[in-house]
Structures are given as C-alpha cells and as structure tokens.
Amino acid sequence: MRIEKNIELLTNIKSAGIILKPSSPELKDIYLEIKALFEEANINIYLEDNSANMISLKGYSLEELCQKVDFLISVGGDGTLLSVVRKSFKFDKAVLGINLGTLGFLTDISMEQLPQFIEDLKNNIYKIDNRMMVEGSVNLNKFVAFNDIVISRKSISSMIKIDGKIDGKHFNSYYGDGVIISTPTGSTAYNLSVGGPIVYPLTEAFIVTPVAPHSLTQRPLVMPADFEIEFKIIDNQGAVVIVDGQDIYEVEQNQSIKIKIANKKAKMIHRIQRNYFEVLNEKLRWGN
Ligand SMILES: NC(=O)c1ccc[n+]([C@@H]2O[C@H](COP(=O)([O-])OP(=O)(O)OC[C@H]3O[C@@H](n4cnc5c(N)ncnc54)[C@H](O)[C@@H]3O)[C@@H](O)[C@H]2O)c1
Ligand SMILES: Nc1ncnc2c1ncn2[C@@H]1O[C@H](COP(=O)(O)OP(=O)(O)OP(=O)(O)O)[C@@H](O)[C@H]1O
Incomplete structure (x- = not known):
C-alpha cells in the first residue's frame, strides 16, 4: 500500500x-x-x-x-x-x-x-496535503504562486522571445505567446489548456510549457524542483508576468524573472475520502 x-x-x-x-x-x-x-x-x-x-x-x-x-x-x-x-x-x-x-x-x-x-x-478524520509552492522575483518584487507564473507578451499582435536558463546555463528559447511555469497543483489549470502534462499534486517539480510556440519542436518540460530557473525577456516590447492569474508585474527588455521552489509548503485540508483521480474525472471528465 x-x-x-x-x-x-x-x-x-x-x-x-x-x-x-x-x-x-x-x-x-x-x-x-x-x-x-x-x-x-x-x-x-x-x-x-x-x-x-x-x-x-x-x-x-x-x-x-x-x-x-x-x-x-x-x-x-x-x-x-x-x-x-x-x-x-x-x-x-x-x-x-x-x-x-x-x-x-x-x-x-x-x-x-x-x-x-x-x-x-x-x-x-481528514487529511492535510503539503503542496509545493513556487517563489519568483521580478526586479525588486518577490512573490509566491500556488498554480502558476505566466510570462506573456504585452501585445496580442506580436510574438515574444524569452530565453530560459537553468542554474545560469541556457536551456531553451521560447518564441510565441509566452511560457507557463506551473506547480503540480497548477498542472490542471492553464498548463492543461495548452497541452502540458497533468502532474500528481504531491509531486515536487516545475512544469514549463510554451504557449502557442511558433515551432514544430517545442514541448512541455518537467524539471526537478531544486533547479533555479531564469527567464530573460529578449523582446523590446517587454512582457507581463501573471501570478496565479491574479497579480500582474511588468518586465522590460533584458530583465529576468527568477523562479525556484518556495522553502515551505502550502497546507490544504481535505476530506479523508478525497481521491485526485475521482476529482479529475468529475470536474475535468478525465477518462471519459
Ligand atoms: N486558457 C486558460 O485555460 C487560462 C487562461 C488564463 C488563466 N488560466 C488559469 O486560471 C488560474 C486562475 O484561476 P481563477 O479561478 O482565479 O481564474 P478564472 O476564474 O479565470 O478561472 C480559470 C478556470 O481554471 C480553473 N482552475 C483554477 N485553478 C485550477 C487548478 N489548479 N486545477 C484545475 N482547474 C483550475 C478555475 O476553476 C476556472 O474554471 C491561473 O492560475 C491560470 O492557470 C487559464
Ligand atoms: N482575492 C482575489 N484577488 C483577485 N481576484 C480574485 C480574488 N479572489 C477571487 N478572484 C477572482 O474572482 C473570480 C471569481 O472567483 P472564484 O474563482 O472564486 O469563483 P468562480 O470563478 O465562480 O469559481 P471557479 O474558479 O471555481 O470556477 C476569479 O477570476 C478569481 O481569479
């Protein structure tokens, strides 16, 4: 068991x-x-x-x-x-x-x-899940996210270019509408809508998923939670960073967004009977 x-x-x-x-x-x-x-x-x-x-x-x-x-x-x-x-x-x-x-x-x-x-x-008779949170910083602003941090183009009429680095080393460039950095909890939110994987919420990992990439080769990435990831805005129009769909920060060209796992977990109280796959089935029609 x-x-x-x-x-x-x-x-x-x-x-x-x-x-x-x-x-x-x-x-x-x-x-x-x-x-x-x-x-x-x-x-x-x-x-x-x-x-x-x-x-x-x-x-x-x-x-x-x-x-x-x-x-x-x-x-x-x-x-x-x-x-x-x-x-x-x-x-x-x-x-x-x-x-x-x-x-x-x-x-x-x-x-x-x-x-x-x-x-x-x-x-x-209940349970508490400890869920991974992510911590991000843009300029002098620090924030935490439960679902996701979305780096998005400012204008709907043009693409954005974003360079990604892991522990200081370049790993990918994203051209398109933007990129979603999701927690396992957020994997069933925006990440799911753009073809990212569902990740069981007690997993510790980052999911990095491009939004409308203009490329035949871009794929969602799942990365270990102890990586420090950095995204630099290459585009001269800058970008916006959206935290859990609710808080918005502006980023200029050549500025970076740094993301890492938060140093503690969010605690969610659940019914003892709660089963993740039943919730997926009931709310998102998983398997139907
Ligand atoms: N195209 C999209 O799917 C899209 C676009 C923007 C934002 N979002 C998501 O919306 C989230 C914010 O949610 P909201 O309720 O404040 O905004 P909202 O009211 O715009 O709702 C977005 C939808 O996503 C659902 N949702 C939110 N978190 C979820 C999760 N972890 N798993 C499954 N479903 C989830 C909500 O119930 C709602 O139906 C953001 O974190 C982002 O992931 C999705
Ligand atoms: N404290 C808050 N700050 C900013 N926006 C918030 C806050 N609380 C809720 N919202 C926003 O208000 C809207 C409605 O709230 P909420 O998501 O709780 O209800 P809902 O949309 O009916 O439910 P669901 O998201 O489960 O479909 C959402 O877009 C949510 O992001």
Missing part, C-alpha cells in the same frame, strides 16, 4: 478564519450558516476584514486572523482559494476550501458535505 506522506493533523481545533469570494455580498446568509455549523461544534469563527466590509460585519486583517485561528476557510471558487493560499502563505496556516464556485477543482467541500465534514474534523 502507498504510504501517504504529509499526514500531520491539527491539534485541539478551537477556531477558524473565513475569507469570502470578493464582490459577492449575497454570501452573507451562507457565511452565517457556515458560522453556525462550526460554532455548534465549538469551533469559533472569525471573518477577514475585506469579506466583513462586504457584508457589513466586523472583521480582522488577514495577519490578525492568522494569529488568532487554527486554520483558514476559503468560501468561493478556485480563484478565491488561490488568493487565500498565496496571501496567507507566510503565516503557515492550513486552508480548507468550501466550494461555491463554478468548477471548484481545488475547493474540496460542498455546503451539503459540510455538516459531516465538521463532525469528521472533530474526530480527526
């Missing part, structure tokens, strides 16, 4: 912090329902301040929330979860995703499953 690594669970859970999908004031009733369900199980719920403002309640900054609670709950879709994981990463909190989104590939629990999940949580 395969032994699951990364099975350290939370101890003595007393509280959780909730972050709601932005621009969704209609989530107030669902928030109150979630809060009541957790509080019936003696788990206090606190709300993050942007979410609280949205539904006219009192909240705490993400930093205060992370100091106060045992774990975080993202209520929304994959985008909300990506943002919660990225912004809370430095505080080392495990994150549970309650899915109110359209696809909800990363978010595990539905509202129907929540009462049973809370009972299981109280009885230590």
